[in-house]
Amino acid sequence: MADFFPVLRVLGALLTFFSLGMLLPCVVSWVQEDGLIHVWGISAGAAFVSGALLWAGLRKFKRELQPRHGIFLVSLTWVLLPFFASVPLMWALDDIGRPINFTHAYFEAVSGLTTTGATVLTKLDDLPLSINFWRTFLQWLGGMGILVLAVAILPLLGVGGSQLFKAEIAGPIKDSKLTPRVKETAKGLWGIYSTFSIACFLAYWVAGMTAMDALMHMFSTVSLGGLSSHDASFAHFNSGWLEMISVVFMLAASCNFALYFIALRKRSLRGFWRDPEMRATIIALVGGGLVVSAVLWSKGIYGPLESLRYGIFHTVSVASTTGYATTDYLKWPAFAPMLMLLLSGVATSAGSAGCGIKMVRVLILVKQTLREMTRLVHPRAVQPVTLGNMVVDNRVIFSVLAFMLVYGVTIIALSMLLVLTDLDPITAFSAVVASINCTGPGLGDIGPSSHFGVLTDFQVWVCTFAMVLGRLELLSLIALLTPSFWRK
Amino acid sequence: MADFFPVLRVLGALLTFFSLGMLLPCVVSWVQEDGLIHVWGISAGAAFVSGALLWAGLRKFKRELQPRHGIFLVSLTWVLLPFFASVPLMWALDDIGRPINFTHAYFEAVSGLTTTGATVLTKLDDLPLSINFWRTFLQWLGGMGILVLAVAILPLLGVGGSQLFKAEIAGPIKDSKLTPRVKETAKGLWGIYSTFSIACFLAYWVAGMTAMDALMHMFSTVSLGGLSSHDASFAHFNSGWLEMISVVFMLAASCNFALYFIALRKRSLRGFWRDPEMRATIIALVGGGLVVSAVLWSKGIYGPLESLRYGIFHTVSVASTTGYATTDYLKWPAFAPMLMLLLSGVATSAGSAGCGIKMVRVLILVKQTLREMTRLVHPRAVQPVTLGNMVVDNRVIFSVLAFMLVYGVTIIALSMLLVLTDLDPITAFSAVVASINCTGPGLGDIGPSSHFGVLTDFQVWVCTFAMVLGRLELLSLIALLTPSFWRK
Ligand SMILES: [K+]
Ligand SMILES: [K+]
Structure with a gap:
């Protein structure tokens, strides 16, 4: 001990x-x-x-x-x-005569800090401002922690191949000790994060939000959290401009923050176009939005322009793991919300506040699978897996593959656990996926027009566990359960 | 060309x-x-x-x-x-005034030959015997082909780590050419297959089936196909004895046929207890059955003994990818049929007529994941993955992992394709899972009391494709799509 x-x-x-x-x-x-x-x-x-x-x-x-x-x-x-x-959340709600139990309070706090942005609360518009401020601010704080966790701490541990995530922004430090490198990296990332935050706040404010709304929704946007101070979420504002601003900042915040820092330091945007993960993230989010728009249009849900507005906003929102909504998209053909939710598991870059598998892992997995395919046909072919100019070590690939497996098995196991508590399969599966990817809204009973308060306490705890698990890249928490961890 | x-x-x-x-x-x-x-x-x-x-x-x-x-x-x-x-199926049905289109006829044939045992036909009891004979016999023929495919041909190609499946029953052959080894292996496996077939036929017959029913259900049992000549499937017989016989043969047929051959040649059962895959298969099937029985009992669906009878029979039936039923188990708590369907993806051994991931791959994946977990905590630990007494090469592990990935992505992609055609998500997902694992009955609209004829032609083709994909261990068919395949 x-x-x-x-x-x-x-x-x-x-x-x-x-x-x-x-x-x-x-x-x-x-x-x-x-x-x-x-x-x-x-x-x-x-x-x-x-x-x-x-x-x-x-x-x-x-x-x-x-x-x-x-x-x-x-x-x-x-x-x-x-x-x-x-x-304090529990205490404050008790004070205003709307008590919640510890299960719900803890869920709400985890949901904020992990930037999941799922809620168990209703009538948000009636809450005292300090409570909504705290809820949304937790996401922003969480986002700060996550950026450093993802690109400075987990890579040192090598969790799930996260060596790939390493932000090289601290420059070569001869001393191999952890602290100075993490400190430098944190400073750089937080500088970008703060810049985005100020820009996003100003944009929201100028485009028509009240200052407090602009602040709270900025917290939810740059952290990809998605909590709102309004029951209607973004529909409260009913503004195409605000939705466009939101889309721009969600896209920006889905990419690796280290890239911005490097671009700034080198005074060159070339790093962006060269980075395969950034390209793939933008293609997944915008491409996914176009596919959803096409489905909405072809199935006659909206006209062409409205399809584009709704399709892009919601797909970028859900797939970037933010989770804002302006309509109950569960009323769309099931393909659309399912695609959005699936994308939320893969689309965001490492080094953002996004969660799930992370695009860089997806790229590794795709390239590794193609390599195996080639080997099947030409058994003697020797071909390294590369990402950008970097050759990816087999050791890292194994680690990424282990992550993927644990990710899949965890989703299935937790979904089955929820089904065993008599939750319907769609709600159960989507609750786990939306929690483990820190997305927020799911399908079935926990869609964008509902909330996690409809679940039983036990089910809420399972989702709470899934959120933390997703945030810690699964393996780190599961490693705690292995006997070898506790051996010196 | x-x-x-x-x-x-x-x-x-x-x-x-x-x-x-x-x-x-x-x-x-x-x-x-x-x-x-x-x-x-x-x-x-x-x-x-x-x-x-x-x-x-x-x-x-x-x-x-x-x-x-x-x-x-x-x-x-x-x-x-x-x-x-x-x-001939199409022709015969046309002749008796119950025409079906080519889509359905081809599906039925693929379903038979892949031993999936899903059907698009109804009123089976009214069909001429030769048609039902052909449907069920296709499974038996398919089973013969699959045994050789799985342990003699795919291992030579190294599809999805199937080197692991190699049946060493042919003994050392100096000549490295394909043909003699495959011929010897085929003879050995077919000998066991025929022995099981005769034993199963006799057991069914003695326990009360007509000779023709015994023959046709033997075809469905030893091949893990599951097609019946009766609309009520096994409920037609309403016999606990027949269910027990069926369970025994389904269990036996879910294990690696090469093991029986070796046991016979060595006149020793020790190989059985030493084989980790066999142990895991039996544990998964029987253990799964006990879990389902416990759920049925604890949720008050049946009394204790009935829970055991229904739980064991249906779990072994579905999880062994056979798919017989004596009741509409979709009326049970959703956990039970979902667990049964999930098990069908993993439970059967390589070298059986089962389909899906195969237990030996699951064992490799579990051991590889545990190794990664240990490496996370103790980065310098060196630890090979072993199975039984054999050290598994990294090359094989990569191949198995690639298989797993393609398997997961294929299920998601085909499910989404079906959802896009307005099939409900549960039916879509379960149709793909039940097809790719060659299980047969799924959930939702294609449960044990329904059939695949309720799907549209396009949806039926997707399921047909999934069955073939599952049978060919996915990679071999997908390899056809890579450009490198067509290069000399
Ligand atoms: K979120
Ligand atoms: K089957």
């Missing part, structure tokens, strides 16, 4: 930083005078004290972390932070 | 042999005097002449076959034989 003390020490530091974030809803509450300032203030204080105690109390356990410590750290973080995020 | 003449020559030979099989329904027709003797006789003659012409006409193109020739041969065989099998 003492072996893991250094991990708890880092966790304490993270919690301390996290508690500072809780001061923002405090400010909102103070300005809006919604009577919840004590909730945010006391919760922030409690989180700060807990974090600081953990940090200070274990300060003598400062030590370099090994891979298994890293796995333990990220897993524990995604369990503990939602706890501290959910307590 | 001339490059493929030797392939066509072998195809001619196969067709000639196949035409001899058509003499059996001729005999049935003659004995039963059902007025269809001319149909079978003329069709047999036409097939014989076509085959003989092809064989003789291309006799100067006798040459050793390369892998690509092998792939071309098996693909072409599975397209051409169903054609010659479907013509």
Whole structure:
């Protein structure tokens, strides 16, 4: 156990930083005078004290972390932070006479922090502003954490071939220690993230949202979260301009943030066109949107222009794992929502806040499969798998393939578990897919016009687990379950 | 093109042999005097002449076959034989005033030869005996072909890691040429197949079936096909004894036939207990049956003993890819039929007439995933994947993983195609899964009390394609689509 003390020490530091974030809803509450300032203030204080105690109390356990410590750290973080995020949510809702249980509060917090953007709440328009602020802000905070997790921490651990995700933006550092490289990478990514955030906020504001709506929907957009402060989601605004702005920022936020940083530093856009993952992501999102538009038009759901507007907005929204909606797209031919949901599992790039398989893994898998096909016909052919100019090592390919397998088996196993609790198969399957890909809305009973509150508590917990699992690239959490993890 | 003449020559030979099989329904027709003797006789003659012409006409193109020739041969065989099998079926049904179109006739023939056992026909009890005989006999013929295909031909091609399936029953042959080894292996496997067939026929007969029913259901059982001459399938007999006999033979036929041959030659059963695939197959089938029984009992569908009878029979039936039923199990809690259908994709052994992924691949995938998990925690760990006493080469593992990927992507793509034709998602998905695994009955509109005739012609063709794809271990057919296949 003492072996893991250094991990708890880092966790304490993270919690301390996290508690500072809780001061923002405090400010909102103070300005809006919604009577919840004590909730945010006391919760922030409690989180700060807990974090600081953990940090200070274990300060003598400062030590370099090994891979298994890293796995333990990220897993524990995604369990503990939602706890501290959910307590004020529960308290605030109780204060305004709309109590929810811990299951729902924890789900809502995990949904925010993982940028899933699924909700168990209704009548969002009637909620005090500080609550909606907290819900949406959690996504933005989560997005920050995920960017660093995906391209700086998981690659060091080699989870599911995530060596591929490594952001080379920190430049060559002779010292092989973890900390300086992660720090540099984090700074670069967060710079881009903040720039996008400001641009998105301004665009929404100028195009007609109130400042608070612009802020909250910016949180949901750049993090690909998708939570809204309105029950009608984006339909509340009924504005083609806002939808277009949203599409642009969702597309931008679905690509690898490290690419923007490199383009900025090199003052050249050539990196974009050379990056196969970026091309594939844009093609998948826009191409998928065109296919859905074509289906809507050919099946006579809308006229040509409306088909394009609805098709592109919803496909980019769902497939980028954001999950905004302006209509109940489950009323469309089933092919459309199913394609959108399937795309959400593959379309986003590594190094974005997107979730699921990630496009770079898909490219590896496709190339590896083609190689096997060639080998079948010409057994003696020798052909390396390449991505851009890089030759991909067999070791990485094995890792990606293992990820894919665990991904598939997990979806089937969790869906079957939900079916065993008498949930209908479509709802069960889509709930797991929408959770594990951090998409948000699913099919059946949990479509865009519904919410996860219709599920039983046990079913909600399964979805909560699936969200964390998806966020941690599955393997890191599952590795915790293997006996070899606990052997020194 | 001339490059493929030797392939066509072998195809001619196969067709000639196949035409001899058509003499059996001729005999049935003659004995039963059902007025269809001319149909079978003329069709047999036409097939014989076509085959003989092809064989003789291309006799100067006798040459050793390369892998690509092998792939071309098996693909072409599975397209051409169903054609010659479907013509008499269409003709006979037309003669008795119940015409079906070519789409349905071809589907029925493919369903038989691939041992899928799905049907587009109704009122089976009213059909002339020679038609039902031909339908069920096609499965038995298909089973013969599949045994040799799976353990003697595909392993030579290395399709989807099928090197693993290689039956070592031919003993060491110094000459590395294909023919003698395949011939020896075929003889051994067919010996076991025939023995099982006789035993199964006698058991059914003694336990109360008519001789013809015993014969036709033996065809369906040992080949894991599942077609029946009765609309009520096994419920027609309403006999616990017959169900038990059926379960025993389905279990036996789900294991690798080469194991029986080796046990016989070595006069020792030790090979059975040492074979990890056999153990896993039996555990999956019987264990799955116990789980389903437990669900049926705990959800109050039946009492304890009935739950066991229904649970075991249907799970072994569906999961072994046979597909007999004595009740409409879609009325059970959805978990049960879904589990049964999922198991049908994994449970049967290589070297049986079962289809789908095959248990040996599943074992490799599980072990490979565990290895990756260990590597995640202990990056420097070196650990080979073993199966029994054999170390599995990385090359084979890659091949198995490629198979898995193509399998998953094919199921999703074909399901989406069916959904695009406005089929409901559950029916679409289950139709593809039940076809590609050669199981037979699916969920939704094509459950055990329904049939594939409710689908549109296009949808039937998609299922037909899926059956052939599953039978050819996917990759061999897909390899035909790659440009490198057609390059010399
Ligand atoms: K989302
Ligand atoms: K079958």
